[in-house]
């Protein structure tokens with residue numbers, strides 16, 4: 324089996340309504356799997372369920388074909404890394420924040436420091452290592468978050484809009500650094516985004532989520548060439564319009 | 574007026590010459606209240622961690638009980654612990670009444686609700702998203718507790734100082750369960766009561782200065798911690 328992580332029959336409810344209802348989501352080894360959808364579609368909820376951070380009301384997660392039992396959750400989490408929608412730091416320095424996860428996973432201090440420094444450098448953030456993590460700017464924080472995730476050398480990487488709220492200059496170079504890192508490591512990745520361009524450029528497969536339900540799944544090209552619902556068509560048209568506008572302005 | 578001036582003079586003299594009795598009572602008080610505070614913290618941490626992280630029926634009631642317990646009158650606690658430890662009471666066989674242990678027990682009962690309520694609030698203030706992050710790093714429940722305590726360290730220290738402040742200044746319970754026995758169960762507050770009733774104002778004043786000094790040191794520590802926290806969170 325080539326599937327690294329798989330969710331089956333996942334259902335998340337709040338008191339009043341269904342937030343997520345996904346029959347199946349599976350990530351194959353080494354692929355970049357994108358999830359797109361409008362605000363409130365349930366993307367972050369899906370990510371938390373898949374990353375074993377939130378227990379769904381119904382459904383199971385399978386890691387390499389094995390059902391993840393409650394007692395296995397911590398062990399399997401240690402094979403994964405998550406970059407959240409907003410960068411989250413403990414009240415400590417950048418370096419401490421990066422090495423913390425490694426130390427939790429039993430890596431010794433010296434090796435943890437080496438890995439932290441290596442990945443900070445790859446994300447051009449080595450100058451930040453002694454800064455207080457919570458004092459970083461948005462762009463700096465995103466770089467550090469990415470370095471922290473890669474330093475864990477995970478088998479599966481979860482990313483929740485890691486490039487939102489970045490200015491264009493930083494965005495371009497950070498995205499380049501990021502996909503370069505993904506390519507060289509071959510980490511299986513679940514990647515949430517609003518940006519169809521990122522999907523077209525980097526994803527192997529894409530899933531569209533709307534109102535908690537899967538609207539379409541396939542290759543990025545299939546998606547833009549043959550959107551299955553009117554809503555999706557409008558979503559793509561809106562994106563094309565903004566893209567055209569941007570090109571026009573340039 | 575003369576009494577006060579004379580009293581202050583003598584009190585200061587006793588303090589600077591380290592009067593043996595006063596010295597001993599002070600150390601004993603610090604020890605008893607310190608141990609009671611530490612036991613309360615040890616009880617409070619796991620309970621507060623559980624309350625802060627889990628949803629269970631009766632959670633709100635438990636929190637409100639701890640909040641109510643913050644205002645528990647020490648005399649009432651003294652009475653209950655007395656009844657428990659009394660020679661013919663349920664725990665009478667342990668022969669604990671009028672011992673330092675009895676004071677530690679009573680003070681633990683007084684400090685625990687204070688520390689538990691404040692530590693719960695401190696842990697609840699740790700961002701839920703940060704908890705997801707710690708979980709995602711692969712933390713075990715124990716590592717999670719440790720990291721959350723570290724995250725809320727200043728608020729938790731404030732809780733400890735508040736609990737310690739409550740028991741060191743308490744008189745009713747210590748008097749009732751300890752019996753104010755000289756050289757054995759006498760603490761600062763019960764000593765002040767006794768010296769005042771005997772008319773030894775200078776002794777009472779000297780003791781009161783020490784108590785005030787401790788209260789001031791507690792406040793000073795709190796202020797310092799608040800400043801530290803502010804500095805930590807908004808740059809270095």
Ligand SMILES: Nc1ncnc2c1ncn2[C@@H]1O[C@H](COP(=O)(O)OP(=O)(O)OP(=O)(O)O)[C@@H](O)[C@H]1O
Pocket residue numbers: 337338342360361362363364365366367368369408
């Ligand atoms: N604990 C909760 N209780 C009730 N509703 C919730 C809870 N958590 C999330 N929701 C709701 O679930 C829906 C999906 O939220 P989610 O954060 O997964 O959306 P999203 O697709 O990530 O959106 P965005 O693009 O804005 O990040 C939203 O409508 C949100 O309000």
Ligand SMILES: [Mg+2]
Pocket residue numbers: 366367368408483
């Ligand atoms: Mg989201």
